Amino acid sequence: MDPLLLQVGVSEVASAVNFTWILVVSFLIFFMHAGFAMLEAGQVRSKNVANQLTKNLLTWSVGVMAFFLIGAGISSLVGGGGFAWTAGADPGSWASSWLYGAVFAMTAATIVSGAVAGRAKLRAYVTYTFLLAAIIYPVVTGITWSGAYFSQYLGTTFQDFAGGMIVHGMGGIAGLTAAYVLGPRIDRYNSDGSVNVIPGHSLTFAVLGTLILAFGWYGFNVGTAAIFTSGESGMLFNGAVLGRVALTTTLAMAMGAIGAGTVALAKTGKVDTLYVANGLLAGLVGITAIPNVASWWGAIVVGALAGAQLPIVFGFVEKTLKIDDVCAVFPVHGSAGVLGTLAYPFVAAGGFAGVNAVITQVAGVLVITVWTVITTGLVFGVLKALGQARVSETHEREGLDIAEHGVESYPEFSLGDDATMTDGG
């Protein structure tokens, strides 16, 4: 027999393929930060671009340190495995477990920055990011992926494959909560309650960000499936799951864009570019909890609904709730994530998943929502009470780039006559 088999056997090679796959998809998911940065920068005014970019850079930098020093340990602690400090873990796990977890955690964190754009103080945002990465998000993964508490109490596992609720839903709900506590940008609403639209400064950057995110999302969803799974009698090739995730992710993405574009066309007679882009993302969010179990037609339905709800929910948040969710993070990540998570029992490839599955999904969504709203509200509420949540009105009107960062994002380009007229923030 080949003596090499003594060193690496077939199962070791299969494990290494899994490990390599995790590395590649972790890089892809990391790259989503470029997507978020561009998507959000494109959707804010030119006077707040540098602020948005800085927040994205610091979300990753501060968040990843918090998750290394504290967050990953909290997740295992809440999950029942004790506080497993990353620094003391097996070096191999630093990639396959820690980095892989960190890129998901930072996705949740960065979503919030889009909601609070244009008026949150940098220090307030960074404080929240630290707490999100250290505690708020790890508790969510602790009770779900790490702890599976719902299966203990309800008999069925909470189905959230890649974080449709745990990452995106949580981030979108946190963003909405933070935007509510902060209040809207100056001049976003008139005294009679009517709404002023404050368009972002660059659709090109916004769409670039969308496509970078979609690219990274293949890592996010397909990369959550292992190449080989460990069964009782050895390792099994996971091709059927990988193929299903690749298909359902693609179909839901496509239908999200079509759904949002169609609703926009029906409402306004025009195919709003930003709705199409954000609809594509909402379709992706919608399927993220269930890409491994959804039927192909279920992916189409969930994607279409996730896209179609976007213009409607955005209008509801803007006009009825009067919350200034600048980058539409709630309709894109929040409501779309909830929708897909709750849809699971009805669109499963194996047929209706049963009443217990419905209850488990609802329970999971409720618990994560309540935890996120309370903790996020508390953090921003305290910061607000301390006068540390928002920049001053002068700084908001001047733009956060000058006030917080001392830079202009586009020092050479002159602004149009009405560039400073639409809003004060």
Place this chain on the structure above:
Amino acid sequence: MDPLLLQVGVSEVASAVNFTWILVVSFLIFFMHAGFAMLEAGQVRSKNVANQLTKNLLTWSVGVMAFFLIGAGISSLVGGGGFAWTAGADPGSWASSWLYGAVFAMTAATIVSGAVAGRAKLRAYVTYTFLLAAIIYPVVTGITWSGAYFSQYLGTTFQDFAGGMIVHGMGGIAGLTAAYVLGPRIDRYNSDGSVNVIPGHSLTFAVLGTLILAFGWYGFNVGTAAIFTSGESGMLFNGAVLGRVALTTTLAMAMGAIGAGTVALAKTGKVDTLYVANGLLAGLVGITAIPNVASWWGAIVVGALAGAQLPIVFGFVEKTLKIDDVCAVFPVHGSAGVLGTLAYPFVAAGGFAGVNAVITQVAGVLVITVWTVITTGLVFGVLKALGQARVSETHEREGLDIAEHGVESYPEFSLGDDATMTDGG
């Protein structure tokens, strides 16, 4: 014997490595949509940017649905395998076969949007995209990759490894045809036949798109080679082919940029940035049919010629044919793809490939060209006859962003004095 071998043996692991590779390269090829979006957005006027971006988003979204529901089945039907509906296929194949095919199909589709920029109606473009993804492109793959009809009739296989003709040549020819039927943008040509140059709004986005495309192209070309091939006596590591494709792709890309830059320098005394960028892409297109069989010097020659022909063919299309191919998709994808495909017998690593190979390559190019011109001309001709092909003159002058999408891409930046003077479209 290790019981794990009963579960996954060496050949299963090798197959899984192939599968993983296909996943990764499919993601890379998908990311080319971000490249096309940026390349095209950068080459259109600021008033048409959102339109170009929306077309790219919808090319993927509508096209992928058409390819899922119809196109993939048509390809197998034309190829002689019957209409194999994707929804009923083995889930593993949804990644390794369907998604992998879809990302190539959507590349062909998105090329066309660059040619018809600035005046095609959104509904016309989307209609064509649907038909391209459902029928026009699948017929091309059906008679080549799926059916190998040329080898039946001519004895030699039509050599098009990764779609130099099947994807890029086809897309470039379709774009030229569509641009011809639509007619040029208003004010593109003066009444005396002289030409007005209408520069794109951002070279930075155009070059970003170029480099994203080049990145994805490694997936496109190298990813068309499997890691292991199945031989009669088992699976064989395909390193020699993978290495050759990686090298020839790199050399042709480099020489494309150098070739186009040199011709531009010779013609105008300056190294036009856009020619260098598009030349780099033309070099990639040129090698795409033959990266697995070309010699290293052949890659250099084909890349240099593909780059060098770009400024010349672009001038011919613009000044002699008077076709308004906005993003130069014909010289980049069309003529460069034809050039590389026809060059095969003369630059093959194994020496001259024989007269039959010359005939087969010519026949393949001709059949694909005729099919593409007829079907594309028909679709846009019918749309034109129905008055649905072009936006109104008012909308064209105003810009398609406002007219078709109700948005401004850069609402804050003021345009220069002559920003609205160069063209009406």
Place this chain on the structure above:
Amino acid sequence: MDPLLLQVGVSEVASAVNFTWILVVSFLIFFMHAGFAMLEAGQVRSKNVANQLTKNLLTWSVGVMAFFLIGAGISSLVGGGGFAWTAGADPGSWASSWLYGAVFAMTAATIVSGAVAGRAKLRAYVTYTFLLAAIIYPVVTGITWSGAYFSQYLGTTFQDFAGGMIVHGMGGIAGLTAAYVLGPRIDRYNSDGSVNVIPGHSLTFAVLGTLILAFGWYGFNVGTAAIFTSGESGMLFNGAVLGRVALTTTLAMAMGAIGAGTVALAKTGKVDTLYVANGLLAGLVGITAIPNVASWWGAIVVGALAGAQLPIVFGFVEKTLKIDDVCAVFPVHGSAGVLGTLAYPFVAAGGFAGVNAVITQVAGVLVITVWTVITTGLVFGVLKALGQARVSETHEREGLDIAEHGVESYPEFSLGDDATMTDGG
């Protein structure tokens, strides 16, 4: 026994996994060119954007040809293996050895373009790039990675895992040297020696470039570790090294951003966006020589120092040395690379690496520095003596886009009143 084992055995599959990994990370490292292009374009004035983009495109195109025809052979020649011409090598090695080496070489080359922005003649820059890829850089790898001369003379191997000194340090030092020889842009310094800040035209492109670079850097660092290493008794899974590299790269990146942002905040009271972005990159550069051997706390320390030194060294270069390093390539790549390389013995996971290691690291840094300064100074010195190094004052004031490339990067956007007032170059 499975007859397939006769074809591919476990060790062949393991080798193929290594090969596949090298392909993927080579693509990622190639993509860093898009990052450099955006980072540098964002940091130059709008009148020099096309020039910067063209330089990046030609760096890759010309450089890769030079490295194919000459450079790779020079590296093996200097390393003691004779001039191994790439064209004659085993095709498999064209990917696993040549392309993999080329993407590192081109990274070193492209760094220089950021230092000489806004006044170097295109032909001067291209000439230098050719020589760098053909000779200057290959000699550096020849005496280190290929030749291991330091271990012959000093007993310990020069520790530079992924090119912290060999690629980035060398590039940063070359850039500083070139910028010194060329002299500053017109109006960069007043006659009394005081400094005019010339801000780049787009922070958004600069931050996009930063995040693309960080994405590619995972390929750069983690991809330098093989999935399997060849031991005496067979192949061994390299998970512990892969995991350590992934962790230390991530931590150093994060701390680089935090370190630079903190120093900027302390110095100016504001968190300068560009310092945070460049700090993130400096943190990555800092760890690049040692990600496989640094302790987790060492990565934190090196990253923090690499970030913190950035604003300080940048000020020193600008105000004391009065060298116009436009894109801060010396503080980002040069001093940060030196710092990390020298830090190795003190932050190694296994404890202090010994005095010999200190001497070897210092010797390696010195030899590479001296070689780089002399050769770069010589090339640009000769070009300067021939009057070919810099564009004319008229062309510099007009902008290199018009003068060298005959294009405007943003023909539609009007420039602000003071857009042409800050500098002449």
